Each structure stands twice: as structure tokens, then as C-alpha cells.
Amino acid sequence: MxxxxxxxxxxxxxxxxxxxxxxxxxxxxxxxxxxxxxxxxxxxxxxxxxxxxxxxxxxxxxxxxxxxxxxxxxxxxxxxxxxxxxxxxxxxxxxxxxxxxxxxxxxxxxxxxxxxxxxxxxxxxxxxxxxxxxxxxxxxxxxxxxxxxxxxxxxxxxxxxxxxxxxxxxxxxxxxxxxxxxxxxITSASDVVEIILRGHGGHTSRPHLTSDLVYAAGLIITQLPGLLTRRLDPRSGTVVVFGAVNGGSTFNAIPQEVCLLGTFRTAQVGVWRQGQQILTELLEQIVAPTGADMEIRYTKGVPPxxxxxxxxxxxxxxxxxxxxxxxxxxxxxxxxxxxxxxxxxxxxxxxxxxxxxxxxxxxxxxxxxxxxxxxxxxxxxxxxxxxxxxxxxxxxxxxxxxxx
Known part of the structure; x- marks a missing residue:
């Protein structure tokens, strides 16, 4: 038997x-x-x-x-x-x-x-x-x-x-x-990414006198996913998705701090190992023209x-x-x-x-x-x-x- x-x-x-x-x-x-x-x-x-x-x-x-x-x-x-x-x-x-x-x-x-x-x-x-x-x-x-x-x-x-x-x-x-x-x-790597933007706030009527962190956050949200597909093989199944964006409290004031919280996922171990470095490089390039200061807190999760x-x-x-x-x-x-x-x-x-x-x-x-x-x-x-x-x-x- x-x-x-x-x-x-x-x-x-x-x-x-x-x-x-x-x-x-x-x-x-x-x-x-x-x-x-x-x-x-x-x-x-x-x-x-x-x-x-x-x-x-x-x-x-x-x-x-x-x-x-x-x-x-x-x-x-x-x-x-x-x-x-x-x-x-x-x-x-x-x-x-x-x-x-x-x-x-x-x-x-x-x-x-x-x-x-x-x-x-x-x-x-x-x-x-x-x-x-x-x-x-x-x-x-x-x-x-x-x-x-x-x-x-x-x-x-x-x-x-x-x-x-x-x-x-x-x-x-x-x-x-x-x-x-x-x-x-059969599964993906899953890392946690927290991005903290800081800079001069001010009145929404004078954004040129501020770092306009809300605008900087918008650039990250809209540009980062697309840029990743140009730096990494799109067949790797790599994606960044933000689940929380926090900053500001009223319609006519640009805040002094904005936080974004999301995940970096990929199906390829090699991409996972270099993901933090590539993500940091792209974020610095996106944010640089805005004049905002940026802190990136990257928490490694598990490989695929x-x-x-x-x-x-x-x-x-x-x-x-x-x-x-x-x-x-x-x-x-x-x-x-x-x-x-x-x-x-x-x-x-x-x-x-x-x-x-x-x-x-x-x-x-x-x-x-x-x-x-x-x-x-x-x-x-x-x-x-x-x-x-x-x-x-x-x-x-x-x-x-x-x-x-």
C-alpha cells in the first residue's frame, strides 16, 4: 500500500x-x-x-x-x-x-x-x-x-x-x-513605502512663494508608476499603489507637510532586490523641480x-x-x-x-x-x-x- x-x-x-x-x-x-x-x-x-x-x-x-x-x-x-x-x-x-x-x-x-x-x-x-x-x-x-x-x-x-x-x-x-x-x-514581493514631503507652506493665491507640496504629491502619484515601466521590464509585474495621502486641512492654505503611504510590489526577485534604489532615484528626480524636501521610509517585506x-x-x-x-x-x-x-x-x-x-x-x-x-x-x-x-x-x- x-x-x-x-x-x-x-x-x-x-x-x-x-x-x-x-x-x-x-x-x-x-x-x-x-x-x-x-x-x-x-x-x-x-x-x-x-x-x-x-x-x-x-x-x-x-x-x-x-x-x-x-x-x-x-x-x-x-x-x-x-x-x-x-x-x-x-x-x-x-x-x-x-x-x-x-x-x-x-x-x-x-x-x-x-x-x-x-x-x-x-x-x-x-x-x-x-x-x-x-x-x-x-x-x-x-x-x-x-x-x-x-x-x-x-x-x-x-x-x-x-x-x-x-x-x-x-x-x-x-x-x-x-x-x-x-x-x-506565484505571489509578489510586497514592500511598504512612506514618502514625507516638507517645505514652505502658504496661501493658495501665492503658490510661487511655496514648495506646493500638494502639487509635488500629485506629480509622484501620476508620474512614478509610468516611470517605473521605463526603468524596469514591464513583464516583471512591478507596481506602486498608494493607499493613503494626507496633507492640508483647508481649501486656501498650502500645507507644510504631506505624507503618502503605499506599496511596492513585484513578481521578480531581482527587481525586488534593486527596487528600493530605483524607487529612490525616480522620486528624487520627480520632486527636485518643486523644491520640496523629501524623506523616504522604505520597509522591506517579503520576496516573491x-x-x-x-x-x-x-x-x-x-x-x-x-x-x-x-x-x-x-x-x-x-x-x-x-x-x-x-x-x-x-x-x-x-x-x-x-x-x-x-x-x-x-x-x-x-x-x-x-x-x-x-x-x-x-x-x-x-x-x-x-x-x-x-x-x-x-x-x-x-x-x-x-x-x-
């Missing part, structure tokens, strides 16, 4: 337990860097399965399963929630006011948790040497914040000896059962998630082995994801896990009324088990088993 067939049967036999894990986590979400109860739940569940997990320095955990002398691969699930007030009306809605799993991290966590427990059962029945690889399951905190948890997890040694790493992200734009894959960039071709092919084959009609090409997203930090060290791939039940409009992530289809959990577990099977080429067709 292949690992994917064994895990599929284990999921079928334990579907109510797995569903209960997800609902417990959804009911008890915790914000980034504060996932203490979530971590304890993960550790307890893994220990009850006969495993020996390791708590990470702050929150989060890892656990290894399988032969210690075999190649090591990793699966990552993120465990933090968002600062949103839930409005789903589910009977297992968040009990923590102002905190909600609105990005599917409870589902990601349970997929990797169930995978570990299913593999533990496989090892107990067939022995560790029946696994072609050793598996490390990583339960990562703080994906939703700029000072993301991936760097902290890597510094704690979670990637030591790992040869490749895999992850999923819930995708409410795909029907449950479908899985989207993409070689190369750039999927390795071999790792992506292994996910794709695992999907096709289960259901040849389930595979989709995922679009390149302009959102950011700190799974990218792992891929700076080892090859790997993130897939999009369909989580739309096919009823009503397709929702969007990070919304207080979003509801994910729980059947996606079983799909994700089986896909990861299928990836493990790719390492010895014994994945079996059929035997899909029941969905959660």
Missing part, C-alpha cells in the same frame, strides 16, 4: 476528529506572535499520536516522522489569525472578539497536523523504513505580519537538512477538489514566492494521481506570502487549494464573512501524502476515499 492510499484511508476513518480539530482552531484564533494556545493544541495532538514534537522559541512547532537516515522534506502550515470581527454566523465562529481565521490558516494547520498523525499511524503499522523520505512538519507562527514568522522559524533551525519544502494556501476562487499550481513566481519547477511538478503529479481533472494553472498573485523566505534557502512549491463549495459568489480572502469549504482539508492532506509517494514512485491511482 502506498503512503497516499494509507493516509487516505486514515483520513476517512478519522474525518470527524479532523473536522473537530479545525473547528476548535477556528473557534479559538490567535493573532501573530501570540499563538500560545494554538501551539499547545498542536503539541498535545502530536504527542497523543505518539510523536515527539519540538516547540519553537516563541510560538509554533516542528515534528519529524520517518527514517532518520533518509532525505528530509518539509511541509509548512501557518497558524496565526487576523484582526477581524467574524461575521460568518457559523456555530463554531470565533470566540475571541476581533480575531478571526479569515485566510484559511486553521485549514492549513489541520492539513499538516493530520498529515503528521496519519504518517505516525503508517510508521506504527509498517515501520519507519517503509517511508522513502523523512518528513518534517512545520507549524509556523506570524505569517500575517511584516515581521513574519518564517525568518524566525528558519533561524531556529527548522530548515536544517531539509532538501525541499511544500505548502498550500486556501483559494476561494477555485472549487473544492481543484488545486492550482504554477512554476516560477518563486516555485521550483521540480517541486511543482511533484505536486502536479500527486494531484493527477488522485484526480486527473483536478489540476489547474494558478494565476500569479500580487499578494505577499512569507513562504518565500523558505525558498530563499531550499527549493519548494506552494499550491492553491480550492475551497469554494460552488454555491453563491466566490468570496475573497481577509473578509469577515468568508466561509471555507471544510472538504478542502481532505484534499490537501491527500495531496501532501501523494507528494511523499513521488519520492519512490509508488503512488497508486484510485482509492480516493471519502472527503471531509
Amino acid at each position: 502506498s503512503i497516499s492510499s494509507f493516509v487516505s484511508a486514515w483520513v476517512q476513518n478519522n474525518r470527524e476528529t479532523i473536522r473537530g480539530w479545525r473547528r476548535h482552531l477556528h473557534r479559538n484564533p490567535e493573532l501573530s506572535h501570540m499563538e500560545t494556545a494554538t501551539t499547545e493544541f498542536i503539541l498535545t495532538t502530536l504527542r497523543e499520536a505518539g510523536l515527539d514534537p519540538r516547540a519553537l522559541p516563541s510560538t509554533g512547532a516542528t515534528v519529524d516522522i520517518g527514517p532518520k537516515d533518509a532525505p528530509l522534506i518539509a511541509f509548512r502550515g501557518d497558524i496565526d489569525a487576523l484582526p477581524l470581527e467574524e461575521a460568518t454566523g457559523l456555530d463554531f465562529s470565533s470566540q475571541n472578539p476581533g480575531v478571526m481565521h479569515a485566510c484559511g490558516h486553521d485549514i492549513h494547520t489541520v492539513i499538516v497536523l493530520a498529515l503528521a498523525c496519519g504518517l505516525a499511524a503508517f510508521v506504527e503499522e509498517h515501520g519507519a523504513d517503509a517511508m522513502p523520505v523523512q518528513v518534517r512538519c512545520i507549524y509556523q507562527p506570524a505569517e500575517e505580519v511584516m515581521d513574519g514568522g518564517a525568518v524566525e522559524v528558519i533561524e531556529a533551525g527548522a530548515l536544517r537538512d531539509v532538501q525541499s519544502i511544500y505548502a498550500v494556501h486556501c483559494e476561494p476562487k477555485l472549487r473544492t477538489g481543484e488545486i492550482g499550481v504554477r512554476t516560477g513566481p 514566492v518563486t516555485n521550483d519547477d521540480v517541486a511543482t511538478a511533484m505536486i502536479a503529479q500527486a494531484v493527477k494521481d488522485r484526480d486527473p481533472y483536478a489540476l489547474r494553472e494558478a494565476p500569479q498573485s500580487t499578494g505577499g506570502e512569507d513562504f518565500s523566505w523558505y525558498l530563499e534557502h531550499v527549493p519548494g512549491s506552494m499550491a492553491r487549494l480550492g475551497a469554494w463549495d460552488g454555491k453563491g459568489e466566490k468570496p475573497d480572502l481577509h473578509q469577515p464573512d468568508i466561509v471555507f469549504d471544510e472538504r478542502a482539508i481532505g484534499v490537501g492532506i491527500r495531496m501532501f501524502a501523494g507528494v511523499i509517494d513521488q519520492f519512490h514512485g509508488k503512488a497508486e491511482e484510485g482509492g480516493r476515499g471519502g472527503e471531509l
Whole structure:
């Protein structure tokens, strides 16, 4: 029996337990860097399965399963929630006011948790040497914040000896059962840009006696995006968008300070590495004729998630082995994801896990009324088990088993 067939049967036999894990986590979400109860739940569940997990320095955990002398691969699930007030009306809605799993991290966590427990059962029945690889399951905190948890997890040694790493992200734009894959960039880098303009203010009837910071801000907003397309390859998917512009308080006074706040996004790692320098050069050239003083506060975010071709092919084959009609090409997203930090060290791939039940409009992530289809959990577990099977080429067709 292949690992994917064994895990599929284990999921079928334990579907109510797995569903209960997800609902417990959804009911008890915790914000980034504060996932203490979530971590304890993960550790307890893994220990009850006969495993020996390791708590990470702050929150989060890892656990290894399988032969210690075999190649090591990793699966990552993120465990933090968002600062949103839930409005789903589910009977297992968040009990923590102002905190909600609105990005599917409870589902990601349970997929990797169930995978570990299913593999533990496989090892107990067939022995560790029946696994072609050793598996490390990583339960990562703080994906939703700029000072993301991936760097902290890597510094704690979670990637030591790992040869490749895999992850999923819930995708409410795909029907449950479908899985989207993409070689190369699947998300974008996301940096925060704050521009502060200062200068002489004055009466709007005499702009020539001022630096006219509102006019300078207008030049930045209208000229910067176009100039970027002349300095950078437009195929890189690079874009600057401002979400806040603040300055002035009345119609007839030019202010002494104007602030712009936005994001710099790109799909190419090389562009991301030089983005701050290029942006600074262009801003200085735009603002110079106005006479305004400028301060640029640039906060580096995460690089793009750039999927390795071999790792992506292994996910794709695992999907096709289960259901040849389930595979989709995922679009390149302009959102950011700190799974990218792992891929700076080892090859790997993130897939999009369909989580739309096919009823009503397709929702969007990070919304207080979003509801994910729980059947996606079983799909994700089986896909990861299928990836493990790719390492010895014994994945079996059929035997899909029941969905959660």
C-alpha cells in the first residue's frame, strides 16, 4: 500500500476528529506572535499520536516522522489569525472578539497536523523504513505580519537538512477538489513605502512663494508608476499603489507637510532586490523641480514566492494521481506570502487549494464573512501524502476515499 492510499484511508476513518480539530482552531484564533494556545493544541495532538514534537522559541512547532537516515522534506502550515470581527454566523465562529481565521490558516494547520498523525499511524503499522523520505512538519507562527514568522522559524533551525519544502494556501476562487499550481513566481514581493514631503507652506493665491507640496504629491502619484515601466521590464509585474495621502486641512492654505503611504510590489526577485534604489532615484528626480524636501521610509517585506519547477511538478503529479481533472494553472498573485523566505534557502512549491463549495459568489480572502469549504482539508492532506509517494514512485491511482 502506498503512503497516499494509507493516509487516505486514515483520513476517512478519522474525518470527524479532523473536522473537530479545525473547528476548535477556528473557534479559538490567535493573532501573530501570540499563538500560545494554538501551539499547545498542536503539541498535545502530536504527542497523543505518539510523536515527539519540538516547540519553537516563541510560538509554533516542528515534528519529524520517518527514517532518520533518509532525505528530509518539509511541509509548512501557518497558524496565526487576523484582526477581524467574524461575521460568518457559523456555530463554531470565533470566540475571541476581533480575531478571526479569515485566510484559511486553521485549514492549513489541520492539513499538516493530520498529515503528521496519519504518517505516525503508517510508521506504527509498517515501520519507519517503509517511508522513502523523512518528513518534517512545520507549524509556523506570524505569517500575517511584516515581521513574519518564517525568518524566525528558519533561524531556529527548522530548515536544517531539509532538501525541499511544500505548502498550500486556501483559494476561494477555485472549487473544492481543484488545486492550482504554477512554476516560477506565484505571489509578489510586497514592500511598504512612506514618502514625507516638507517645505514652505502658504496661501493658495501665492503658490510661487511655496514648495506646493500638494502639487509635488500629485506629480509622484501620476508620474512614478509610468516611470517605473521605463526603468524596469514591464513583464516583471512591478507596481506602486498608494493607499493613503494626507496633507492640508483647508481649501486656501498650502500645507507644510504631506505624507503618502503605499506599496511596492513585484513578481521578480531581482527587481525586488534593486527596487528600493530605483524607487529612490525616480522620486528624487520627480520632486527636485518643486523644491520640496523629501524623506523616504522604505520597509522591506517579503520576496516573491518563486516555485521550483521540480517541486511543482511533484505536486502536479500527486494531484493527477488522485484526480486527473483536478489540476489547474494558478494565476500569479500580487499578494505577499512569507513562504518565500523558505525558498530563499531550499527549493519548494506552494499550491492553491480550492475551497469554494460552488454555491453563491466566490468570496475573497481577509473578509469577515468568508466561509471555507471544510472538504478542502481532505484534499490537501491527500495531496501532501501523494507528494511523499513521488519520492519512490509508488503512488497508486484510485482509492480516493471519502472527503471531509
